[in-house]
Amino acid sequence: MTEVYSIDPLIIKTPYEITYKHSYGKTSRFFTALSSGKLMATRCEHCKTTFLPPRSDCPYCLAETKWVEISGKGKIHTFSTLYFSGERFLKDLPFQLVYVDLEGVDTLFLTRLKTKDMKKVKVGMKIRMKISRDPEWRSSDVWAELDE
Amino acid sequence: MPRKVAVVAGGLSYFSKARRDKTQEELAAEAARMALFDNDINLSKDDIDGTIVSYFSDHFENQLLFGSIIQDYLGFNPKPSVRIEGGGATGGLAVRDAYAHVASGLLDVAMVxxxxxxxxxxxxxxxxxxxxxxxxxxxxPIGGFxxxxxxxxxxxxxxxxxxxEEQMAMVAVKNRNNAQHNKFAQTNPKMNPFGMKDGGKITVDDVLKSPYVAFPLKRLDICLMSDGAAVLILASEEKAKKITDTPIWITGTGAGTDxxxxxxxxxxxxxxxILPHEKKEWYKNLEYPGVHSFRAGRESARQAYKMAGITNPLKQLDLIELHDAYTSSEIQTYEDLGLTKYGQGGKLIEEGVTALDGELPVNPSGGLIGTMHAVGATGVMQGVEMFWQLQGVAGKFHGSDKTQIKNAERGLIHSHAGTGTYVTATIMER
Known part of the structure; x- marks a missing residue:
């Protein structure tokens, strides 16, 4: 039965659901390495740039990159506390997002910062990346915690 | 050599959080009718040689190939049409594409x-x-939006x-309050029959006290989500001179990416x-672009200024309509456009330079914060606004003379996608 929302103008409700079979391709290794406790980035040996999120191909040289393990230590480059979000994350609110500047990585990595005291967070604070023991095979399988 | 291209007509729909009274194609017809019938032009619908259709998402309506529905609904079959999509910059890219179609000779008269x-x-x-x-x-997947x-x-x-945060709030106040003199604006319940009930003027205090959506941005720092449409008609020099006595020329356009x-x-x-009026040593200690500046915006401006012969934008531009998705991004964009040095954008709003009565008014229409952000229409709306401003008829269309920038001769429209992934800048002149 079609659900009618209004008569004038006539407005009907139509649900829509879809499942994608999404391949991580050559970056799959980032996720599989997490299960052995390793945080991996990719590095272009040609221009010496290290990428996280990993890129299989260097955007500067178009050379193929190599996997390298990183320490997961770093600093907060900038942060935000979110009180609203897309529909599927409303249940998590409020939460914090940070760009972290990780040791040995040239790009900034966007991740959640998990801390009990969100008010004390400042740019420049040291963090350490954590890995979930219960993988969802998404980028949310890693996050930052303050390294005190 | 590319041909000279002019804007000859523009039209807008009323913007609203929800225009449930009309379908998307009916909204497009509302704006197209205004473009064809309410501008002082000698042009019939049959003179349009083709269309550039500008919309962002297939998801909002759950309809692919909406461009075809529009082309049919407005009665342009079997003439050529193309859909342009580039996130928030969809409209700016569409105007630029229409320029390219006419400049190249593919179309003589194009409707965006x-x-x-x-x-x-x-x-x-x-x-x-x-x-x-x-x-x-x-x-x-981490909850980003x-x-x-x-x-x-x-x-x-x-x-x-x-x-x-105070400087950001000043941007919200400027744009929201400008919108109170524009009858198309979503936040203008006095003049727009579809305007939001809790619209109207605001103060810096209102912005600072509005709830955080994502620190440091509060509800009133953030643009609208809208239903609506905007239509712009471009023509070759030869055609434009027959269509109107006051064509508005497109003299420069640029596009950048990141x-x-x-x-x-x-x-x-x-x-x-570096722009012509800047010195490289100003920025020798600045890590660029990082996440604080929009390199694509700077690149689009650099190209547009070069093409239009602009060497000092603050002096040579009379007004700007820019993509104020957030109060912060308006401040960042002042710097990308070279209106002030990188880092000084906050001071520019503080000094009133970009106010309606300032040296270089920015977003006299009310922008995305005060007037609308119906994504595919947004960059086109900026073109319509700039066209009316440079023709000196903004007051007639807005329903109030307060927004008309006196003797405006040259302006810039700026359209921006993603976190600065695609940006366009286009110069229009009387």
Whole structure:
């Protein structure tokens, strides 16, 4: 039965659901390495740039990159506390997002910062990346915690 | 050699959070009718040689190939048509594409039709759809969405340059209050029959007291989500002179790009593309673009200024309509456009330079914060606004003379996607 929302103008409700079979391709290794406790980035040996999120191909040289393990230590480059979000994350609110500047990585990595005291967070604070023991095979399988 | 290209007509629909009274194609017809019948032109619908259709999302309406529905609904079959999509910059890219179609001789008279109807899903789902225009492998699954991304960039801008939440609030007040003299504006309940009931003027205090959506951005720092349409008609020099006595020429256009994930952008010393009035040594200690500045915006401006012969934008431009998705991004864009040095954008709003009565008014229409952000229509709306301003007829269309910039001869429209992934800048002149 079609659900009618209004008569004038006539407005009907139509649900829509879809499942994608999404391949991580050559970056799959980032996720599989997490299960052995390793945080991996990719590095272009040609221009010496290290990428996280990993890129299989260097955007500067178009050379193929190599996997390298990183320490997961770093600093907060900038942060935000979110009180609203897309529909599927409303249940998590409020939460914090940070760009972290990780040791040995040239790009900034966007991740959640998990801390009990969100008010004390400042740019420049040291963090350490954590890995979930219960993988969802998404980028949310890693996050930052303050390294005190 | 490309042909000279003019804008000869423009039209808008009323903008609203939800235009449930009309379908998307009916909204497009509302704007097209105004463009064809309410401008002082000698042009019939049959003189249009083809269309450039500008809309962002297939998700909001759950309809692919909407361009074909529009082309049919407005009665342009079997003439040529193309759909342009580039996130928030869809409209600016469409205007630029129409320019290219006419400049190249492919079309003599082109209609740009921009529209979006965002109200058929709830606001959180709408934010999620927009967030799908960020990297869905890495940035979206952690709870990323656009206000969050812009908040991160705004916080870095504050950290890097000392920009304040008060300065951002001043942008919201300027744009929202400008919109109170524009009958098309969503936040203008007095003049727009579809305007929001809790619209009207605001103060800096109202902005600062509005709830945080993503620190440091508050509800009133953030643009609208809208239903509506905008239509612009472009013509070759030969045709334009027959259509109108006051054609508005497109004298420059530029487009820039940057990494989808803002974190992937370089942080290079001396990396700023320098404009003619700037000195390289100003920025020798600035890591650029990082996440505090929009390199694509700077690149688009650099190209447009070069093409139009602009060497000092603050002096040579009379007004700007720019993509104020967030108050912070208006401040960042002042710097990208070279209106002031990088880091000084907050001071520019503080000094009133970009106010309606300032040296270089920015967003006299009310912009995305005060008037509308119906994504595919937005950049086209800026073109319509600039066209009316340069013709000196903004008051007639807005229903109030307060927004008309006196003796405006040259202006810039700026359209911006993602976290600065695609940006266009286009110069229009009387």
């Amino acid at each position: 039709i921009g529209f979006e109807k965002m109200s058929e899903v709830n606001t959180a789902k709408g934010n999620e759809f927009i967030a799908l225009a960020s990297d869905t492998d890495w940035d979206f 656009y206000s969050g991304y812009y908040a991160l960039m705004a916080k870095r801008h504050m950290e890097e340059f000392g920009t304040t 990494a989808m994930r803002a974190g992937d952008r370089p942080r290079t010393l001396s990396g700023v593309p």
